[in-house]
Amino acid sequence: MLSRPDLGSAPRVWLLNFDAEDELDRGSGHTASAGARARMETLAALVVSLTKGDLVLPQTRPEGGDVQVPAGTVGHAWCPTPAALRRLGQAGAVVPEAPPLEVLRRANHRGFSAELGPTLPSSGFFTDEARLRAHLGKGSPTGIWVLKRPFAFAGRGRLRLRDDAREAELDAAASWVRASLSRGGLDVTPWMVRVGDYALHGFVEPGGHVHLSAPTVQMCDDEGRWLRSTVGHDLVPAELHTLRNEAVRTGARLAAIGYFGPFGIDAFRYAAAYGDGGVRFCPRIEVNARYTMAWSLAWSGAHTVTTPGLSGAIPASARK
Secondary structure (H helix, E strand, O other), X not given: OOXXXXXXXXXXXXXXXXXXXXXXXXXXXXXXXXXXXXXXXXXXXXXXXXXXXXXXXXXOOOOOOOOOOOOOOEEEEOOOOHHHHHHHHHOOOEOOOOOOHHHHHHHHOHHHHHHOOXXXXXXXXXXXXXHHHHHHOOOOOOOEEEEEOOOOOOOOOEEEXXXXXXXXXXXXXXXXXXXXXXXXXXXXXXXXXXXXXXXXEEEEOOOOOEEEOOOEEEEEOOOOOEEEEEOOOOOOHHHHHHHHHHHHHHHHHHHHOOOOEEEEEEEEEEEOOOOOOOEEEEEEEXXXXXXXXXXXXXXXXXXXXXXXXXXXXOOHHHXX
């Protein structure tokens, strides 16, 4: 089994554009702040298993001009946005083939995951304020709602509403809600008490074949922000089966809209809100059509599994 997706004979250079969602949301005018670039430099140290042995472009361009890489070095981006591909080209790298911008936007938009079907009770995606308010008015199964913008990530672009103060909180956040709807909609789910976070990674080849990795366990903070990942999951067979089915469906749908490359789906186990003391499993809370912090770990040797009809090995197209 191969342990990482970037093996191959050609040298590689990475552009780790961890703020890709901001570019997908705001367009070509997006520029990362100095603080954001500093945070991204910190994140880069957490994915050394993905980039080990490869060149990595700095988050901030040197004043004397961008780093120039040796001829024949293959460029690779965390997410192949236009800005990322442009910078790789300016550094002299061989620019990789990538999905069109409109495909990247659709694949990473929360509306795409919503199209695959709800995985939590009372969840939905809304682009109309009247329908949003009507839905919220029905009450959350847990007494709390979570609203997320289409490209929300790392705990940003989200709003929590309590049923007992919903109207007041909605009125206070009216401008945020309307701006969100104008930017593509709002993903609405009940706030759940999580008792386990998981992820499954995949790779869609240009021809549409989907490869799946082993599951990883994620440690997240109270806002759902990723902290670290491990292997050695505690998923029971029914949960694992459901998670794999969701990954297969997601990969097939990504291929159908013209996406190819890495992706991951996040899942979690949560305490049931029905007073029975049980737990439930949400097999897909979001789709990330890009690399992830746990990508290399997910494909690590002995922890790789093979799903019937799918390959457990890293495809050659991911190693070029």
